[in-house]
Amino acid sequence: MEDVGAVEPVGGQPVNGSAASTVKGAASHDSQESTWSKEKKHFFILSSAGKPVYARYGEEADVSSYLGVAQAIISSFESSGDQIRCLNAGRHRFVFLNRNPLYLVVVSHTGESEAQLRSQLSLLYNQLLSIMTAPQITRLYSKRINFDLRRFLAGTDNLFDSLVDSLSSCSSMELKSIRCARLEAPVRSAITQALKSCRIKDIRYAAVFVNGRIASYSQPRSHPLHPFDLQILSNMVHTSTKYGAGETWTPLCLPRWNHTAFVNVYVNHLSPNVCVVALARDKDAFFALSAYQTKLTQVKSALRAYCYACLTSAVVASVADIGIPGLRHCMFRSTQSKQIAIAEPITYNEGDQQRLFGLYQHASGLLHARSAPIMVHYHTTATETLMAWSSASFELYAVFGPFISKSSVITAVNTLIRWIQKAEDALFVSRPLLF
Incomplete structure (x- = not known):
């Protein structure tokens, strides 16, 4: 056919x-x-x-x-x-x-x-x-x-x-992970503290999204949201942002949490780029969510204290920030938290992005193959060199130019891992609010 x-x-x-x-x-x-x-x-x-x-x-x-x-x-x-x-x-x-x-x-x-x-x-x-x-x-x-x-x-x-x-087109979907906003540690800490100060007993989960990426969240220690449910929630936030919704109340079923019942989801867009999401399990929790809304001014105040304007700009890492010669793009996934950080290329058009996504899909398929998964994948094409590395604690995908040597790639990848470890608090929600 x-x-x-x-x-x-x-x-x-x-x-x-x-x-x-x-x-x-x-x-x-x-x-x-x-x-x-x-x-x-x-x-x-x-x-x-x-x-x-x-x-x-x-x-x-x-x-x-x-x-x-x-x-x-x-x-x-x-x-x-x-x-x-x-x-x-x-x-x-x-x-x-x-x-x-x-x-x-x-x-x-x-x-x-x-x-x-x-x-x-x-x-x-x-x-x-x-x-x-x-x-x-x-x-x-x-x-x-x-x-x-x-x-x-x-x-x-x-x-x-x-x-x-x-x-x-989205690598976080491929890797069953949630993408995080890149924020300086004081800003992320302020957001987390604001969520803590606003916490209400009936609220089971709350999160702040910046440009469609999660900035911080709170959830029960014993019952965290599954990555699939987070992706469903993130998709709803992305769609509501795209269509300019200011404030919404929506019943939503999170299948991995409970596929037989709905939760009430409250979404409040503090700005075109920043929104707060809260989940209540009780179907009669409308007034609890309404009370939560009145406390969101504390979130606004906390964000404003740490340069609220910075959240309306791009909160994405760039390969230029990393400073590794020859590095064109990279993606790092934390196995434990199911969070992903991506360093965007400086000059990649839509066709380049699609080709890159295809390379990542192929590498991910090899790393996660059911029959014979591999730990390291090294692949060179006419346009790029890709190295994918899977360990017990992380997955790393890094793309370089086509003419770089394998020894240079290995050196660059080790340097990249050290950079990610130093920037962990800025790249990931490493200290969410757990209760």
């Missing part, structure tokens, strides 16, 4: 476009279909009856036809008591995730492994569960197998699209 667009529709039935939908309505033109088929990766969610629930690209008529193919393939395996997990066809890889009564499918020709794509489907499913709990979904489909779930997902396209786009 040369292209996913070459698959002939089998058994797909167009869906009534009048329903509110996370699949785009109206029939497509040939030019639109051609553009759609050129996308490198497609994500789909469908019901066991073949009803479309979500598709990142494409118009409704096209998506329905292709999902008819997917449903027929899945059913043919299930009828023989088996489940299809992965299908390779030419350059394309089809990965399936069965979460009855829903199926999730990704079609990709990016070179990502089955395990990587399956992990992305799991995160997409978690995004769905953050809007509707698993018991709710099961109950709806138990009453009517051909139920159209899109009516309950109206207005959530931006959440799904934002997550899917991040899966194809």
Whole structure:
């Protein structure tokens, strides 16, 4: 199969476009279909009856036809008591995730492994569960197998699209980690102390995000948030910031915390770049969150005391800050805290960034391979040299020019690790508020 667009529709039935939908309505033109088929990766969610629930690209008529193919393939395996997990066809890889009564499918020709794509489907499913709990979904489909779930997902396209786009461009998603804002130690300490002074008994989790990156947080010592839940929360914050929301109250299910119930999430944008997030487990905690809002002035005062204006600028490390000759880009992940710090390149265009992301994906796949994971990966292309290193306490990915020697790379990487250790408090939330 040369292209996913070459698959002939089998058994797909167009869906009534009048329903509110996370699949785009109206029939497509040939030019639109051609553009759609050129996308490198497609994500789909469908019901066991073949009803479309979500598709990142494409118009409704096209998506329905292709999902008819997917449903027929899945059913043919299930009828023989088996489940299809992965299908390779030419350059394309089809990965399936069965979460009855829903199926999730990704079609990709990016070179990502089955395990990587399956992990992305799991995160997409978690995004769905953050809007509707698993018991709710099961109950709806138990009453009517051909139920159209899109009516309950109206207005959530931006959440799904934002997550899917991040899966194809954000290394923190690939490494199941949360990205931290780079802040000087006194500033981060002031934010943490402000969270402590504002703490209310009913608040189970609170965090300050700066430019979409976490600056500090508080959480129960015995029940920390899972990285998947943090990514769902971060995606919601990113989406609300993108659309200019000032203050929101939202019920949200965090699947790894409790997939059967909602928590109340309060998001307050102190500025276009800075927001505070608070979670309360009790469904009747509206007034507790409202009281929390009145204490946020203390957070503002604390931030203002340590140059509040600095938080509205870029809080990202640059390779120029590190000062290692030949270093173009690097990424460091703390295994214990599941936090990630990235030093951005000085001059990389969008194409360079995508190529770099592909290198990191390939290296991460080798370091985390289930059958035979490796500890060190060294790879040279016509444009870059990459070294990836995995240990019990960290993962490091560093990119240099293509003509650097291996001995120089090893020396530079050791220097880089020493720099990260010295700058740990500025790069990571190393002292969160635990209670």
